[in-house]
Amino acid sequence: MDSLRFYVQTFGCQMNDHDSGVLARLLEEAGHLEVARPDEADLIVVNTCAIREKAEQKLFSQLGRYRLLKDRRPDLTIAVGGCVAQDAGRRLFRRAPYVDLVFGTHALQDVPDLVARVRRTGRRIAATPEEQDPERLEAFYAHHRARAVTAYVTVMQGCDNYCAYCIVPYVRGRELSRPADEVVAEVERLVAQGVAEVSLLGQNVNSYGLKPRGETDFPALVRRLARIPGLLRIRFTTSHPKDLSDDLIRCFGEVPALMPHIHLPLQSGSDRVLEAMRRRYTVGRYLSLVERLRQARPEIAITSDMIVGFPGETEEDFRATLEVMERVRFDGLFSFKFSPRPGTLAARLPEPVPEPVKEERLARLQALQQAHTLERNQALVGVVRPVLVEGPSKAGGGQVSGRTPENKIVNFPGDPAWVGREVDVRITAAAVNSLRGEVPAAPSVGPDHRPGGVACTFR
Ligand code: SF4
Incomplete structure (x- = not known):
């Protein structure tokens, strides 16, 4: 051809x-x-x-x-x-x-x-085959498109949780973890190519290593990866609150390369709705996780997902969600109106919430979250944070762009030669979607781990 x-x-x-x-x-x-x-x-x-x-x-x-x-x-x-x-x-x-x-x-x-x-x-x-052939899966993962500085590495596929609203278990199949040695080898290869940060991906990443049961669970995998020389940062997504273990929480306090950010979907602040969603945790359990995460790593950023208008959600249930948001004060939130997916349990539930009610609740929730995101971002103004420079800023004007350990985007005047390195940046201004910063006259720039002269491409 x-x-x-x-x-x-x-x-x-x-x-x-x-x-x-x-x-x-x-x-x-x-x-x-x-x-x-x-x-x-x-x-x-x-x-x-x-x-x-x-x-x-x-x-x-x-x-x-x-x-x-x-x-x-x-x-x-x-x-x-x-x-x-x-x-x-x-x-x-x-x-x-x-x-x-x-x-x-x-x-x-x-x-x-x-x-x-x-x-x-x-x-x-x-x-559209129903199953993944495990042998071919291994070959498939060998193909990887790394960004110059950051890369995603899939550590597991599929999900066995069957939350009532979710189609993932039907379209992505059963949970399947990759062997730890294979993941470590892939990350070593990426680091040798110049990658400084990896994001470990899985639909339900905390249950890594359970299916098939291996010797390595997710916290042990994080600790192994953190020992790879040149790997500056490790992130992971997505976590299920029911599977967030004490050991993984300890990792946030003990493993400096594990970045202080967790995406921990709550979905609703009402226990009644959580039960109908089949999430298998309570609001109390979620709040205790948040408290322990903040004890382990006080600066940790917490982001979440929320669904409004799940069948049967009352105004009281919805207010409970807003109350939890007030208590946690998330750094960011992906919020959605419930819409039924054919074939899922929730698609057959009675008591649908009328569309205008869903819209009104979503608007209230998003307004509250904007205020919280801004508040959390503004708390960083005046603080110096190490920013991993990922490339030129979309804002142009000789600016570069990167992320703080808390995964917040910072644009600041800088040298394109800093791409792939951590630079200490003082945060000077905060908006909802990004921060602005400046470097001191004598900037503190970390070592360049990338192979000499590798050209960078950005997506
Ligand atoms: S919401 Fe997440 S945990 Fe629940 S079934 Fe979907 S992918 Fe699995």
Whole structure:
């Protein structure tokens, strides 16, 4: 097959972002070239996410735009992958007959071959296997697209929790952890290529090592990785409150490379709603985790997810959520209106909350969170924090951009040669989404661990 120009569009979470990176790498290795715009491409891949609201609707309106390109250039190949594709399978062809390829979450590694078959035969293909072949999974992870400074490393896939509203266990399959030696070897390779920070990914990362049961649990994995010379920072996401162990909390106090930030989804501040959601923890347990995390690492930033308007949620339940937010004062929050996912338990629950009520609650919740985020960010003004420089700032003007240990973005005037290093920055101003800073006249810049003269690319 001739070399194709391809464009990948990603919806959704970090897991999808990571999968798109792997997919792009696989396509490049098959001789194809990534382009920045869909109208320049011979192959458009849409990597979908089923978690967010109206996922299918958003997909079809985007596909409608790509259809116009295909009307002009019938040789354009359109592929749809990810969670929506896994869920919908061939059904997708009925609504979008101009789509050529549908591939599920377990067929990512086959995409270059599937594209070749579609283009050779002119036939549409739907490949949505239910299970991941463990041997192929290992080969799949060997493909990795690292950013110059930071990289995602998937340590486990799937989820066995079956929260009432969530489609992930149905589309990502059962929980499956990678062997620790393999993860460590991959991180060592990344560090040798110049990566200074890794984010360990899993749908439910705290239960790493349970399935299959290995010798290494998640805290032990973090401690092993922290011993890799040159690895400055370790992060992980996402944690389930029911699985956050005392040992992992201790890691925040004992392992300096483990960054002081945790994303710990609460979902609701009402025990009644949490039970209906099948989350298997109480608000009391969550608050005690927050307290212990702050004892272990006082500066820790805590972010969370919240769903408003779950079936049966009363005004009293919702107020309980706002009260918990007042007590915890999250650094950031992803908040969503409940929308039923077909096939999940919550889709069959009675007492739906009317749409206008959901909207009104979401607006109240988001207004409160904005105030808290700003308050938490403003508390850093005047403080000096080590910032890992990731690249030029989008703001331009000779500024560079990086993150504090608490995962807050800081833009400040700086030298592009600092990319990949930690620089001490005094925070001078705070907004909701980012901070501004300055370095002293004689900046404190950490060592450059990257291999000499490696050019950096940023996504
Ligand atoms: S823990 Fe619950 S919300 Fe998270 S992926 Fe698993 S089922 Fe979904």
